[in-house]
Amino acid sequence: MEKIRTIIIDDESLARDLVKSYLSEMDQVEILGEYSDGFQGLKAINDLQPDLIFLDVQMPKLNGFELLELLDKPCNIIFTTAYNEYAIKAFEHNAVDYLLKPFSQERFADSIAKAIFRLKNQTEDSNVIENLKEYEDKNVEDLNRIVVKSRNKIDIIPVNNIRYFEAQDDYVMIYTHDGHHLKQKTMKYFETHLNPKEFCRIHRSYLIRIEEISKLEPYEKDGWILVLKTGEKLKVSKNGYKLLKQQLGF
Template sequence: MTYKALIIDDEPPARSIIQAYLKKHTNIEIAGEYGNGFEAIKAIKEHQPHILFLDIQMPKVTGLELLEVIDEPVQVVFTTAYDQYALKAFELNAVDYLLKPFDEKRFDDAVSKVLGKLQSGEESNQQQIEQMQEAKSEVLERIVVKKGTKLEVIDLDKLLYIEAQDDYVMLYAETGHFLKSKTMKYFEEHLPSEQFIRIHRSFIVNVDKINGLEPYDKDTYLAIINPECKLKVSRTGYKKLKEQMDF
């Protein structure tokens, strides 16, 4: 069987090295190479690759952000010059991880590992990748979402609030609303706490976008985003808002 692969890396020399190393692997076809996630997202949808050779640190959209928004099952080999993700990757046994510069033998080992998973019927390591993403402790500076076959980057200053939607969340931004496969707990833990507060089990709000509070029921309030958007505030949420906004 021939497996399709995409190479996604913002550095042309790095893509060329992977191309050269893959020449002897005749059962892997390079379906395309791309310098950024915006180009790659459409290609992943079009080609349905089995394997991604994916850089992590790329401008505009990182490799991990790209993986957050793809639905297609795929095996991933990370290629990167930065080692801060390596330990977590190996702890989770999520993917193989090639630290640049890597030699041909190390590359062949990674290919063998991925082919072994594909041939044994393991279609994707997406679950482990998601665990790796969830385990990352840094504070988010932006959120990447998918709209059709395009990517959009939401600056946190443009994010109004987040609403729970069963196993997903709905992000409401100044540019529109977007469904994302993440948990409220994830955003509560990874958004900057001085800017975003969970005011209700169903809502996390950007406190900079609150234009006032109005009574709703006994000991409960509504947070006013605009005249058409008012969000329920629980007692616990009101206490958090009172502490944060100093009123």
């Protein structure tokens, strides 16, 4: 078997040094590079196509899960993190392994053995990325930003800059004060992960920021149209109207 080509993505230099130190005693692994933030790491993954990635979860600029969401194809990941609230057992069913800092050399060697077995036997799960994304979707706290990739550009959108969301088949169009962005997510995902005090699902196609509302206007028989501060008009379903009444107290 050829050497396992790997990269290390972690914002802590001591953590990267520890992984490099452990790997220095393993002839079967070749380190292609180390990176201190998610943006650098994402570029390296796309450019170098490593066999294995050591990935931290909590990082500035772009965290591990946001990076994961931007990958074009599945890959083998060993998570290295100081946080245990990401349900270690759940991740071990998807990623190659999950190392909780500080981890021993023996524990690290076990992870490498798992990676070698997967690569040798070609047992890589093609659903690794999707499964991890799904797990993150179910367990993430309220969103405070959204990462969107379009062509060669990555935008990080603060939630407080979003006016409303519109469903478009398997995608969602995100309308901000600066423009709009297309994201491959479901409306249910955003409805579940946004603060219900700030956003309301007024229709199966629309999720709006409450403070963007200007007024409600009657539409046909027993129907309503929501007018935003920009003058845009969006349909309101019967259930959406009930939710608005509850949240606005009218």
